[in-house]
């Protein structure tokens with residue numbers, strides 16, 4: 124079996140200071156070339172923090188990695204030097220964010236911004252950089268690419284701006300693309316187009332994509348595997364088809380029933396929401412962190428934190444996953 128492009132093992136992230144709080148605990152996953160893994164969960168679950176740690180973007184004075192390993196392309200980059208991390212960002216790994224307008228420079232043309240990235244990561248300048256910039260815009264399916272090169276970001280639609288951001292991210296020919304809520308600022312149709320584009324890039328150039336999102340329809344469209352995060356831990360992982368068809372963890376079940384398709388499949392008369400909110404890291408309950416919101420919680424859930432264990436083809440952290448207790452609580 125070939126080694127995965129990215130391997131995260133037992134990642135732990137804590138706040139600094141006299142009373143450190145664990146923001147992320149025991150987060151593990153792998154990602155192969157040509158594969159899309161979706162990291163899903165509500166705000167505060169720790170999804171973006173996990174991604175920022177991969178690229179060394181944590182604010183070192185406030186938050187730091189205190190355990191585990193991040194291996195990218197065979198290189199342990201967990202505590203890589205800032206200079207090495209700068210080389211990796213935009214080189215072996217690149218990231219796109221939810222708001223392309225705030226990431227693009229409004230006073231520089233689209234072409235200039237792509238060419239700057241090409242100069243930085245590939246040493247390309249002049250006509251060669253311009254030709255490659257046109258190729259990149261064509262790769263992200265922007266029509267009349269040569270013409271668009273000379274336009275400013277404000278002249279483009281939200282979907283086009285996100286395509287430009289993806290083109291800039293691809294300038295360094297990364298193997299790994301981290302997409303942090305890439306469609307949050309877009310309407311449903313454009314969001315679906317961006318997801319389709321990401322999936323085409325995955326297939327065409329073998330990108331490994333880590334999709335961080337709470338947009339479950341987007342996950343359904345393109346993810347091969349799903350990792351569900353809750354309060355700093357991964358509580359369920361598995362193939363996307365299996366998780367959408369038969370979620371094992373009560374939190375995953377709650378997330379899926381809170382979307383229209385999930386409620387319809389369950390025969391529910393209306394959408395069901397998960398009561399309460401994700402606890403603050405310093406205020407997690409004993410045992411299972413999901414316990415105060417879980418319809419299947421028992422005394423065991425308060426007494427012991429559930430370990431991650433294999434279930435079917437996936438893994439789940441719940442004492443009662445796969446039992447009649449969960450079925451009865453649905």
Ligand code: SF4
Pocket residue numbers: 372373374411412413414417418419420421424429440441442443444
């Ligand atoms: S361990 Fe208990 S509280 Fe936690 S998700 Fe499972 S049933 Fe619910």
